[in-house]
Amino acid sequence: MEILVGAFVAVGFLALFFLAMRVSNLGAVTVGDGYQITARFQNVGGLKVRAPVSMGGVPLGKVIGIHFDPKSFDAVVTMEIDRKFDQIPDDTYAKIYTAGLLGEQYVGLEPGGSEQNLQGGSELRLTQSALVLEEVIGQFLFSKAQEGSKSAEGGK
Amino acid sequence: MNSVLDWLAALGRAGLGALARLGRGHVLLLGILAGIGPLLRRPKLLLYQLHSVGVLSVLIIAVSGIFVGMVLGLQGHYILSRFGAEATLGVMVAASLVRELGPVVTALLFAGRAGSALTAEIGLMKATEQLSGLEMMAVNPVYRVLTPRFLAGFLSMPLLAAMFSALGVYGGWFVGVGLLGVDDGTYWSQMQAKIDLEEDIYNGVIKSLVFGFVCSWIAIFQGYDCVPTSEGVSRATTKTVVHSALAVLGLDFVLTALMFGK
Numbered sequence: 001m002e003i004l005v006g007a008f009v010a011v012g013f014l015a016l017f018f019l020a021m022r023v024s025n026l027g028a029v030t031v032g033d034g035y036q037i038t039a040r041f042q043n044v045g046g047l048k049v050r051a052p053v054s055m056g057g058v059p060l061g062k063v064i065g066i067h068f069d070p071k072s073f074d075a076v077v078t079m080e081i082d083r084k085f086d087q088i089p090d091d092t093y094a095k096i097y098t099a100g101l102l103g104e105q106y107v108g109l110e111p112g113g114s115e116q117n118l119q120g121g122s123e124l125r126l127t128q129s130a131l132v133l134e135e136v137i138g139q140f141l142f143s144k145a146q147e148g149s150k151s152a153e154g155g156k
Numbered sequence: 157m158n159s160v161l162d163w164l165a166a167l168g169r170a171g172l173g174a175l176a177r178l179g180r181g182h183v184l185l186l187g188i189l190a191g192i193g194p195l196l197r198r199p200k201l202l203l204y205q206l207h208s209v210g211v212l213s214v215l216i217i218a219v220s221g222i223f224v225g226m227v228l229g230l231q232g233h234y235i236l237s238r239f240g241a242e243a244t245l246g247v248m249v250a251a252s253l254v255r256e257l258g259p260v261v262t263a264l265l266f267a268g269r270a271g272s273a274l275t276a277e278i279g280l281m282k283a284t285e286q287l288s289g290l291e292m293m294a295v296n297p298v299y300r301v302l303t304p305r306f307l308a309g310f311l312s313m314p315l316l317a318a319m320f321s322a323l324g325v326y327g328g329w330f331v332g333v334g335l336l337g338v339d340d341g342t343y344w345s346q347m348q349a350k351i352d353l354e355e356d357i358y359n360g361v362i363k364s365l366v367f368g369f370v371c372s373w374i375a376i377f378q379g380y381d382c383v384p385t386s387e388g389v390s391r392a393t394t395k396t397v398v399h400s401a402l403a404v405l406g407l408d409f410v411l412t413a414l415m416f417g418k
Binding site for chain 2: 002
């Protein structure tokens, strides 16, 4: 009986461990000890807190806060980068990408060429906003309409 | 006139009776919790109860977990494939199991499998005056009989729920990846990307701890408070299952609203 109870408790904890390690994101990026950087975007689209921050497709950290700056009307995104990656140039370019057509949004970093590295509290100056699908479709329709009117004029 | 008065008296009696039961239940809970200290000196008692409450429930929990996971895999694939989103099958299966189905279904099965057995056992001890016998021997029946059973139920529930969820994830994997051709890597990586340790898994464990507490408490109180006849024991057993199920489902809504309803 003691053996059975021992096995029961062991299997139970094993299941909990499995849930923590295999099912949840614990095995992925764990930023406990990192430094914070900020970036200003005109539009963050559907970016959420805890979205990944990656460079070259490799996650380096995560978004820990999104705030609105009432003076400049920008969205200020605070990101936490793992301490391991402390060699990122300070003119790095940040852009909000979408994983797949309907996937979640994440911050992609593209390294610049500066000698200076990013430190805790630094701000990324070069950013590009999220791609808003409605705007893109609107621009596409607009340019199509312009082309159409041009070819109609040419035919005259 | 008299019939109205009788009706009012019956209503009052029922209301006061319910309040008195509620009061007795909480007083009993205090007694049970006070028995945890003395129990630590006799861990054997807890061991026996962990066996009858926990180990013997493993089979039904495991089988249910696998089948619930398989059904989730099948239904999830059917719906998600309409949107071309089979890749998120793992997330769907894992999130529904860890957040809701794991704790809730385990608690319902636990109430039916272990809770009713606890009530019947304690009720029969009362009906056959074994509890009074213990008291005559200067042994506190609450400490000796109830506390180990309560603690065993409280400790078993999160472990059983974790087993349920883990096996369910594998059940969904078996159907989704094995039979319906979802990619193996996608199943796991999407799951790992979307399931959060704190928000999903910790909250699921907290839920199952709360359900374990409530189900064990209800089962033990119904047994201890039953009318000591064969009919009373059978009624108490029924009440255990009904009250546990209602408490679990109601509390689940409250807990979900507190945890996930921002």
